[in-house]
Amino acid sequence: MKILVVNCGSSSLKYQVLDMTDESLICKGLVERIGIEGSILTHSKIGADKFVLEVPMKDHKDAISHVIEAIQDKEHGVITDMSEIGAVGHRVAHGGEKFAESVLITDEVLAAIEDCVELAPLHNPANILGIKACMDLMPGTPEVAAFDTAFHQSMPAESYIYSIPYKYYEQYGLRRYGFHGTSHKYVAEVAADMLDKSIEDLKIITCHLGNGASIAAVKGGRSIDTSMGFTPLAGLAMGTRSGDIDPAIISYICKKEGITVDEMNSVLNKESGVYGMSGISSDMRDIKSAAAEGNERAQLTLDVYAHKIKAFIGAYIAEMNGVDAIVFTAGIGENDPLTRANVCRDMDALGIILDPEKNETREQSVISADDSKVKVLLIPTNEELMIARDTLAIASK
Ligand code: ADP
Numbered sequence: 213m214k215i216l217v218v219n220c221g222s223s224s225l226k227y228q229v230l231d232m233t234d235e236s237l238i239c240k241g242l243v244e245r246i247g248i249e250g251s252i253l254t255h256s257k258i259g260a261d262k263f264v265l266e267v268p269m270k271d272h273k274d275a276i277s278h279v280i281e282a283i284q285d286k287e288h289g290v291i292t293d294m295s296e297i298g299a300v301g302h303r304v305a306h307g308g309e310k311f312a313e314s315v316l317i318t319d320e321v322l323a324a325i326e327d328c329v330e331l332a333p334l335h336n337p338a339n340i341l342g343i344k345a346c347m348d349l350m351p352g353t354p355e356v357a358a359f360d361t362a363f364h365q366s367m368p369a370e371s372y373i374y375s376i377p378y379k380y381y382e383q384y385g386l387r388r389y390g391f392h393g394t395s396h397k398y399v400a401e402v403a404a405d406m407l408d409k410s411i412e413d414l415k416i417i418t419c420h421l422g423n424g425a426s427i428a429a430v431k432g433g434r435s436i437d438t439s440m441g442f443t444p445l446a447g448l449a450m451g452t453r454s455g456d457i458d459p460a461i462i463s464y465i466c467k468k469e470g471i472t473v474d475e476m477n478s479v480l481n482k483e484s485g486v487y488g489m490s491g492i493s494s495d496m497r498d499i500k501s502a503a504a505e506g507n508e509r510a511q512l513t514l515d516v517y518a519h520k521i522k523a524f525i526g527a528y529i530a531e532m533n534g535v536d537a538i539v540f541t542a543g544i545g546e547n548d549p550l551t552r553a554n555v556c557r558d559m560d561a562l563g564i565i566l567d568p569e570k571n572e573t574r575e576q577s578v579i580s581a582d583d584s585k586v587k588v589l590l591i592p593t594n595e596e597l598m599i600a601r602d603t604l605a606i607a608s609k
Contacts, residue, residue, distance in 0.1 A: 213299065214230065214296050215298060215301055217230065217300075218300060219302075219596075223247060224245075225242070226241070228241075228596045228600075229290055232600060232601075236258075237596075238257070239255065239289075240255075241254055241279065242254050245269075247271055251269035253279070257288050257290055263285070272341040273341075299354040299355065299603045299606075299607035300350065300353055301358055302317070302599075303394070304343075304358065304359050304360070305336055306335065308361070311357070312366065313602075314356055314357060314359070314362065314606060316607075317347075317355040317356060339357075356602060356606045356607065358394055363428075364396075366436065368436060371437040371531075373387060388446075389442060390435065390441070394598045396438070398594055399420075403591060406578065407536070407537060411432070411433035414433075415429075415432075415532040415533075416535070417529070417538045418541065419521060419540050421541070421543065422545075423494065424444055424450050424453065425439075425449075425450045425542070426439045427525070445481055450485040451495070453480065489509070489513040489516060490507075490512075490513040491509060496544050500548070514554060518554035522559070525559075535586055537589055541590075542593055545590070546590060546592050552566065552571055553566060553571060563585030563586045564580070567579060567584075574592075
């Protein structure tokens with residue numbers, strides 16, 4: 213079966229087609245500037261040149277119809293008829309407490325995703341537009357929703373309840389949800405394969421370090437804690453997001469700077485993290501270059517970034533009463549030996565020893581020293597494959 217995986221943003225849409233007979237990626241693409249002047253679709257058939265289409269696309273339905281044309285195109289396409297697409301998998305940001313796994317999309321499921329819009333006002337509406345567009349244009353093709361939050365629904369209450377009045381949880385669903393669940397689940401499963409052990413017998417800490425970053429404690433294949441919270445603002449320092457800070461800072465800065473709470477929220481989401489600390493860039497590559505040239509604030513940024521990850525690793529080792537493997541994934545986790553080295557430095561007392569030579573890689577591999585009790589692994593994430601696997605399993609039922 214071939215599966216179309218769709219990831220909709222407010223004005224963009226990423227897609228992939230996977231052939232699930234061997235789980236191979238056969239094409240992928242990106243539509244940008246949906247509903248804005250200059251809409252553009254970039255389509256790549258694996259092993260062929262990119263194909264670029266610039267036509268006005270007024271909404272997500274327009275965009276999906278061009279995707280459908282592109283994947284059937286005589287020259288750049290990968291299928292001859294849409295009936296070859298057995299199912300569509302959608303990445304959905306927030307499933308609240310309603311979804312602990314991927315599900316077949318029905319009218320009730322769609323309504324439940326709509327109920328979660330309040331929890332993810334920027335992301336769920338775009339996801340819903342994508343789902344509805346596919347329903348209209350591909351009637352009869354099963355559609356599956358894979359939620360960023362689902363994997364973390366296994367967390368115990370002690371991990372997800374905030375120490376604020378309990379009524380806010382009851383009234384507003386205010387609790388830790390966690391995100392990047394598809395990625396944490398995928399790399400944890402690959403880690404178990406690499407260690408040739410059953411995931412049920414393993415304690416794994418997964419570090420997803422991209423523009424957004426989160427870390428998860430995966431015990432026996434289930435997420436038991438994660439750093440992102442009610443929103444993806446919590447936890448680690450990120451490209452432009454603050455991660456955890458003293459909550460009293462918010463009212464303090466609002467008063468000092470005469471800004472509103474919404475403006476402060478924007479500061480914490482868009483002007484903080486690596487960008488805010490360094491004053492240089494949100495891109496880790498720029499921070500590394502600046503630090504290498506002697507920029508002290510860039511060096512401080514690298515130090516804070518690693519310090520926060522280390523602190524979570526320590527906490528999760530305590531929560532799980534040990535750890536068998538630590539996984540690094542996503543843009544920084546996969547491509548930056550320096551961050552991995554900074555995080556793992558001076559952790560030999562916890563049985564974590566990185567091998568400096570093995571660490572100089574970008575391939576899926578074990579990067580810890582032979583005498584490291586805890587295995588350190590580099591595993592490129594593949595959220596689309598995970599979504600396609602879930603979609604295949606559900607569509608085949
Ligand atoms: P997103 O969360 O947007 O999916 P990615 O997982 O693609 O992000 O990660 C993007 C980040 O990866 C960039 O901000 C960049 O800092 C980082 N990155 C990519 N390549 C390198 C590298 N060679 N060294 C350090 N950081 C890198």
